[in-house]
Amino acid sequence: MKILQYIPGMPPVMVGGMIKYALDLAQEEKEAGHEIVLLVPGKFTHLHKETSKIVKRKWKSIDCYRIINSVPVSGGKGMQNVSALRMRGDKALFIKFLFKENPSIIHVHSFMGLPIAFFEAAAELRIPIVYTTHDYYGICPKAILLNDMEQCMTTDGSQCPYCIDGVMTIKKIKWQQSPIYGMLKKNPIINFLEYSQKLVPIKIYIRSMHKKYEKQRHRSESILAKIQEEQEYLEIQRYYKEMFGYVTRFHYNSIQAKEIFTQYMGNISGEVISISNKNISDRRKKRALGKKLRIGFIGRGAYKGFDLLKETLQSLFEEGLQDFECHVYFNPKEKLPPYIISHKPYKEDEMDRIYDGIDILVLPSVWKETYGLVVLEALSYGIPVIVSQSVGAKELLAGCNGMGVIVKPTKEALYEALKNVYCNRDLLERMNLKICNCDLRLNYEEHVHDMINMYEKTIILKK
Structure with a gap:
C-alpha cells in the first residue's frame, strides 16, 4: 500500500503531539513494508508569490514533498488577512502531483497549510482520504473550541473576531515557515533565551505592552470593520465545511472527539482508534515514594x-x-x-x-x-x-x-x-x-495495525 501523510509542519518549526504521532506512524508504516510519502507546507518565496509548486526533499529516507507558497499555517492564532486561509490553490498542480505519486490512500492530520484544491484533485482521482481528529481546527480557527475558557457553541464564525487571541501578519507567518527560522529554532543560544527564568520579567513587560496595544487596536476598530471580519470568518467556516466534505472516513482518537465532531458536523463516517507513539511501551513497575x-x-x-x-x-x-x-x-x-x-x-x-x-x-x-x-x-x-x-x-x-x-x-x-x-x-x-x-494496550505495533486496517476498509468504502 502507498500512503501519503499530510502533516502541517516539521520539527523544529512545528512540534507537539500531532507532529510526533504523524511522523512515528509514517516511520512504522514504512518498516511494516508500506510505501510512505510525506507532504508538508514549505516556504514562501519573495518572487512569484502567487505561484505554488511542489518540491521533493527527504526526511529519514522517506520522500518529503513541500508545497511552496501554500496556505499560511496560522497555528490557531488570529490573522490580519483572514481571507488568505481560504486560498483555493492550484488544482492542476495537485492533480499532476497525485497522479504521479498515485497513493492508495491519503492520511490528513490537519487542514492547516493545505488548500482545498488538494482535496478536489484527490476526489477527481478517486483517492480516499482519512482525517485524524487531533484538534478542532476546521470547526474552530483556534482549534480548541474555547471562548473565554468556556466551550464555544457558535459555529457560524460570528464570535471568532472577538474570541481569537492575537493578530499575526502574513509576513510573520511566512517568516515562521522559512528555513532560517527553522535554523534559529535549533540554535542553543536562542533556546537558552527562550527558557531562561531570568528573562521572565522582561518577557512579562513585553507581553503587557503587546496586550495594551491589542486593546487599543480593538477599541479603534470600527463597527463596520468588525462586521466585515465576521463575514470573513463565516466564509472560512463554509470553506472548511466544504473541505470536510471530501473526507472519506474520520479517525477519531477518542469517544469524546467523535461526540464533538458529530455534534458540530452531523452524521459522518468514522471510527474510534485511540492513539499512541513509538516511545510508549510497557515500563510499568512498583514505584517507591519519597517524603515529598x-x-x-x-x-x-x-x-x-x-x-x-x-x-x-x-x-x-x-x-x-x-x-x-x-x-x-x-x-x-x-x-x-x-x-x-x-x-x-x-x-x-x-x-x-x-x-x-x-x-x-x-x-x-x-x-x-x-x-x-x-x-x-x-x-x-x-x-x-x-x-x-x-x-x-x-x-x-x-x-x-x-x-x-x-x-x-x-x-x-x-x-x-x-x-x-x-x-x-x-x-x-x-x-x-x-x-x-490492568490490561493496557501498550504495544505500538497494535495501533499501527489498527490504522492499516482502517485504511483498507476506507479504500473498499471508496470503490
Whole structure:
C-alpha cells in the first residue's frame, strides 16, 4: 500500500503531539513494508508569490514533498488577512502531483497549510482520504473550541473576531515557515533565551505592552470593520465545511472527539482508534515514594489547565500542605513560585528520567481535549494520573477503575483530589499496583495495525 501523510509542519518549526504521532506512524508504516510519502507546507518565496509548486526533499529516507507558497499555517492564532486561509490553490498542480505519486490512500492530520484544491484533485482521482481528529481546527480557527475558557457553541464564525487571541501578519507567518527560522529554532543560544527564568520579567513587560496595544487596536476598530471580519470568518467556516466534505472516513482518537465532531458536523463516517507513539511501551513497575510529593504537568497554555493547577497548588501551600513540588515542562509566561519548577520540553531519550522524577501526573484540561497522549505515557510507567472530565484519554481510566482520578475542570474538584493524594500517600501505592495489573494496550505495533486496517476498509468504502 502507498500512503501519503499530510502533516502541517516539521520539527523544529512545528512540534507537539500531532507532529510526533504523524511522523512515528509514517516511520512504522514504512518498516511494516508500506510505501510512505510525506507532504508538508514549505516556504514562501519573495518572487512569484502567487505561484505554488511542489518540491521533493527527504526526511529519514522517506520522500518529503513541500508545497511552496501554500496556505499560511496560522497555528490557531488570529490573522490580519483572514481571507488568505481560504486560498483555493492550484488544482492542476495537485492533480499532476497525485497522479504521479498515485497513493492508495491519503492520511490528513490537519487542514492547516493545505488548500482545498488538494482535496478536489484527490476526489477527481478517486483517492480516499482519512482525517485524524487531533484538534478542532476546521470547526474552530483556534482549534480548541474555547471562548473565554468556556466551550464555544457558535459555529457560524460570528464570535471568532472577538474570541481569537492575537493578530499575526502574513509576513510573520511566512517568516515562521522559512528555513532560517527553522535554523534559529535549533540554535542553543536562542533556546537558552527562550527558557531562561531570568528573562521572565522582561518577557512579562513585553507581553503587557503587546496586550495594551491589542486593546487599543480593538477599541479603534470600527463597527463596520468588525462586521466585515465576521463575514470573513463565516466564509472560512463554509470553506472548511466544504473541505470536510471530501473526507472519506474520520479517525477519531477518542469517544469524546467523535461526540464533538458529530455534534458540530452531523452524521459522518468514522471510527474510534485511540492513539499512541513509538516511545510508549510497557515500563510499568512498583514505584517507591519519597517524603515529598512530586507532581508532574506536561503541556502548555491555560486551556491545558495550568492556571487552574497553579491556583490549586497555591491554596494547598497556603493551607500548610507544603511538602510537594510540581515539575512543568514548558516555557512559562510568568514568574513561578518556588514549588513550581519549570523545565524545557523533554526529548524522546529523556522520558525515563522525566517519569522517574514524578509521583503523579496532573492534566486538568479546560478544553475538550481530543485525547491527551501524556496520560497513556504516564500509565505506561505505572504512574497514577489526575485528569479532568474534559480530557479524551479519561476513557483509559474508565476501562480500569483505580488507576487515577477523573475530576471536573474546577479549582474545587482539583483541590480535593490533590489534597486527598497528599494526605493519603498509600492511595498512590494502590493506584500504582492497579496500573501494573490492568490490561493496557501498550504495544505500538497494535495501533499501527489498527490504522492499516482502517485504511483498507476506507479504500473498499471508496470503490
